[in-house]
Amino acid sequence: MKLTRQKHHWLIIVFLLLGHLTYGQTQRTITGTVVNSSTSQAMPGVTVSVKGAAAGAVTNNNGEFTIKTSRSLPLTLVFTYIGFSTQEVTVTDTSAAVNIQLSSTEILGQEVVVSASRTAQSILESPVSIEKLDNRAIKATPAPTFYDALANMKGIELSTQSLTFKSVNTRGFNSNGNTRMLQLIDGMDNQAPGLNFSVGNIVGITELDMDNVEVLPGAASALYGPNALNGIVLLNSKSPFQYQGLSAIVKSGILSDDGRSKGTTGYYDVAVRYAKAFNDKFAFKINLGYIKADDWQAYDDRDQSLLNGYDLKTGNRINPGYNGVNTYGDETNVNMYGALKPAALTPGNPLGNGIAALSAATGGAITPEQIYKAFMPDSARSFVSRTGYNERDLADYDTKNLKVNAALHYRFHSNLELLAQGSYGTGTTVYTGADRYSIKNFRMGQYKIELRADNFYVRAYTTQERSGDSYAVGTLGAGINEAWSPSASQWFPEYFGNYATQGLTAFSTVFQQSLQSGQTPAQAFAAATAAAQGGSTQFHSAAREFADRGRLIPGTPQFDEAAGKVKNKPIPGDVATGIGAKFTDKTNLYQGEFMYNFKNQISFMDLMIGGNYRVYALNSDKTIFAVDDNGDEFRINEYGGYVQAGKKLLNDNLKLSAALRYDKNENFEGQFSPRLSAVYTFLKTHNIRTSFQTGFRIPHCQDQYIDLLTPQARLLGGLPFLRERYGLNGPNVFSLESIQAGNPQPYTFREFKPEKVEAFEIGYKSLVAGKLFIDAYVYTNTFKNFNGSQVLVKVTQTGQEVYSIPVNYQNDLKSWGWALGLDYRLPANFTVGGNVSYNKLRNEDELGSFQAMYNTPRFRYNLNVGNRNIAQSNFGFNISWRWQEAFVWSSSFVGPLVRVNNLGEIPAYGALDAQVSKLFPKPKVTIKIGAANLTGNKYIQSWGNPTVGTQAYASVGYNL
Incomplete structure (x- = not known):
């Protein structure tokens, strides 16, 4: 052990000496400024690098830069900034300041991406498909937010699912709360x-603070691990070294849809x-x-029950069995024919006595069962559901979202940086899953510490989720009904x-008459049957x-009192003690990860390694997740690592x-998860790429450990111990x-x-004449072990x-x-x-009853x-039109939705977005x-979700 420590000490001394020798060489200092050629305004955040060396700097808020380098003169400085022409300047004398003017230009195919x-x-x-939205495009987008702009x-x-809750998807299998897409914010997994x-x-x-967004459509597990099955969204914030000073924006406008309250x-x-x-x-x-x-607001009142022939x-x-798409509490239904039949055919109660008396009046020629069938709808058409409440009477539409972010950065030198960052968000919104969920006073924080350079990073972070006062809207509707009048x-x-x-009265009256x-x-029976039916x-x-007399009316104190009790009782509760709708989740995620690029050690090829360790600490106050034999909720451990190698051949063209x-x-x-790719470049700007890779998704926490009794069924995770716990392995x-x-x-x-998915892709990218x-791309995907839900019925001595x-x-x-x-x-x-895209499930006809969704x-x-x-007037505009065709949405939203005769169709829609802007340079x-959606062509994007109308806005921004 002592020898090992001594070796470590000697290594440290050697590194320190090497560092001293390096920094002891003659240092030259170059200073200067960068301004916008059209506005003469200083340009902060311009990257200034020494060509062929690692030295570089970024201009400060006054457009000033300082570079220290040991390179001998003359040397070349390279000035780059997104949306401006790159400029190179030769420096022969360090005593003179280097003053540069950069010209704005439209860039096509010049973006630099990292995520691929x-x-x-x-x-x-790029070896795979990738889309990028940089901060310049974000400022020019005709969408209300950069997140909305992803749809373009x-x-x-x-x-x-609501104004502030949207899910991103690529290449099929879309869902609300998409677990097959990974989203990273400054390298942190942004999942709840x-x-x-x-x-x-x-x-x-x-x-x-948004610098850029990169989206990789398709599998990305080879570099990013679990859950990057359908793709990955990377959101990257601005560096405080590059973007300095005070910035502010005030935006206000209207939401308009005549179907809302x-x-x-x-x-x-x-x-x-x-x-x-x-001081850098x-x-x-x-x-x-x-x-x-x-x-x-979600107000689709179509009947999705599929009961009684509707x-x-x-x-x-x-429809007596009506179950509106966005009405809740009406999911509870009973077959009246079967429920009443025992009493109808058994004397000793008013119904049974009345039927028996009628049968006796015919001398038994017409049996009690015949009479019962005569005045009751048959069993296939006698479903009755509770009267439900509209979503607007149950959900909290008072949307709020507060985001706070802070970061501290320290640079040991130009290529080594330590940072600590924290992000906290809270608010109220609505999310769609198997139910509609009112995410009220939700809180989530992400906190990380990271050491990084241009060839490595080491980071550790945690995500802390707190569900606040969130509740299931559909369960709330059922709970209010049960609290007022038990089903x-x-x-x-x-x-x-x-x-x-x-x-029976109608039948009896006509029969006797x-x-x-x-x-x-026989004739009297036929006439009476016709009258009853x-x-x-x-x-x-x-x-x-x-049955509804005295029903609780939304807006009354009695309704609010009943709703409050259901909202504050943990889900699921039961009929005897009261249904609960409160969704409790305090689960935390902890992750450590690293990446190292051997570019400084290996010159003949690219080589990179990385890895991570992750822990989920489940905590639902024992209401959602299963517990172990000690009564504690589980922790889930994951780890992973990767290696990537690359080589350029054929004069760097391949x-x-x-x-x-x-x-x-x-x-x-x-x-x-392997990935193989090749990119061939010809005629400088033409690139053909091909790739094969696999992706995978580990079943999420609920798919592993959920144990929740709902009015329709008990939801269980797929792990073997839960099957055993509930005796589901029996005959x-x-x-x-x-x-x-x-x-x-x-x-x-x-x-x-x-x-698991096996993905193959061929693509082509080019920049023709600097203008087009x-x-x-074209791709094929083969999914294996696709995760779906299976409904099981366990028959016991007491029922099902x-x-x-x-x-x-x-x-x-x-x-x-x-x-x-x-x-x-x-x-x-x-x-x-x-742009245009096409996606198709090839073997849809082979699925049978399985819903691939x-x-x-x-x-x-x-x-x-x-x-x-x-025309250099500082006026700008952008107009976009987006369109998609109709398609069928399969979902478990408030009960299974059967895919028959195009049920669940999401209609086709087109939407026009537009914006105009004006920059006033001196006051910034x-x-x-x-x-x-300027034309007001309202639409929905997925089943059970709200109708989206027109969102108009005006904003005033300072120092954008």
Whole structure:
């Protein structure tokens, strides 16, 4: 041990001596300023580097820079800034200041991206598909926020669940709260740990601090690990060294949709950023953002029950079994025919006595069962549901979002930086899952410390989720109903009794009148049956009115009191003690990771390694997740590592790369994720790429450990111990499908495995004549062990128990698609462009009853035209049109939605977005006016979600 320590001591001394020798060489200091050629304003954040050396600097808030280098004269300085022409200057004398003017230009294909290979490279030479939105594009976007602007990218779609909660998806299998897309904010996984999906930008980066967004469509697990199955979104904030000073923006506008409680309401968005750097060593920044609005509302009242012979196209509130898409509490239903039959055929109660008396009057020629069938709808048409409440009466639409971010940076020298960063977000919004969830007073924090250079980083971070006062809206509706009038003991008996009384009275009256008029019993029976069946609609209406007498009315103190009790009781509760709707989750995530690039040690090839260790600490106050034998909720441990190698051949025209990653979750076998890619460059700006890679998704925390009793079923995780705990491995457990088919078959479990995808892609990128940027690709995906839910029925001596459990689909799912993007630079810096994408599930006809939930339109396209600075007037504009075709959405939203006859169709829609802006250079003020969905063509993007109307806004920004 002593010898080892001595070796370490000698190594430290050697490094210190080498460092001393290095810094002891002759240092030359070069100073200067950079200004905008069109405005003469200082340009902070310009990168100034010494060509062929590691030395460099970034201009400060006054456009000034200082570089210290040991390189001999003459040397070349390179000045780069996004949206401006790169300029090189030869320096022969360090005593004279270097003063530079940079000219603005439209850039096409010149962006530098990092996410594709975890190292900086030209977007033209990326080995996989990638989309980028830089801060210049963010300022010019016609969307209300940069997150909304993602929908204009090629092959990318959004699912809007509320104003501030949107899910990103690519290449099919879209969902609300998408667990197959990974989102990183400054390298930190932005998922809510207990839910395992990104919460949009509720806890993230403000518009002022957003530097750029990179999106990789398709599998990305080889470098980014679990959950990057469908793609990855990387959001990167601004460095306080590059972007200094005070910035602020005030944005206000309206949300307009005539289907809302109040058609037009205001919204407000404010952000402030301050950053300061001291002596190129220490810098800090602080950000504050706040949004407030009356949210979009979900008010689809179509009948999704599929009961009594109705469907979405024909059902309405006349259906006794009505279950509106966005009405809640009406999911609870009972088959009246089966529920009343025992009493109807057994004397000793009013109904049974009445039927028996009628039968006796015919001398037994007409049996009690015949009479019962005569005045009751048959069993297939006698479902009755509770009266529900509209979502607007249950959800909290008072949307608020507060974001606070702070970071401290310290540079040991120009290529080694230590930073500590914290982000905190809180607010109220609405999210769609199997239910609609009112995410009220939600809180989440992300905190990290990181040491980084241009060839490595080491970081540790934690994500802390607190669900606050969140509750399930659908469960709340059912809970209010039960609190007022329990279904089993009061409401349904009153409804059924009233209906039976009316039906039997009508039947009896006509039957006796017919007999008295001389008709035969058979003729009288036929007339009475017709009268009873003809009055069915009226009987249902009167029975519901009777059972609903005294029903709690939204807005009354009695309603608010009942709702408050349900909201504050943890989910699920039960009918006996009161249903609970409160969603409790305090799960934390902890992660440590590193990356090292051997570029300074190896020159003949690129070599990189990296790894991570992750822990989920589940905590739902024992309401959502299962507990172990000691009564404690579980911790989940994961780790992974990767290596990537690359080599340029054929005079650097061919770049080959290979990556291999291994990940292990304690509950599943380890997963290998390889990626092979090749990029061939010809004629300097034309690039053909091809890649093969695999991606995987470890079942998320709920798929592993959920143990939650709901009114419809008990939701269980897929781990073996939970099956054993509830006795689901026995011969008395059947699939719901087999029971519905009339042939119950015992269900046999298979091993529960992570999902996997094998992805192959060919793409082409080019910049033609410096004006036309082309980006195209075609891909195929093969998914294995696809994760879906299986409903099981366990038959016991006392009845039936229903379970819903995640399982893997036995066969492969295959999809393919393509996309094409074109952008053209016109004279005077006008630009025009567009993109189109196509996605298709190839073996959809082979799925049978399995719901793949592909949930993606085949065709989507975007068109745009704009100019950031018309004729150097500092006026700019941008107009975009986005369109997608209709498609079928499969979901478990408030009960299973059956895919029959295009049920669950999301209609096609097109939306026009536009904005104009004006920069006033001297006061550094930018005014922007715009609107999303300017034509008011309201739309929904996924099942159960709100209707989106027009969002108009005006903003005033300082020092953007």
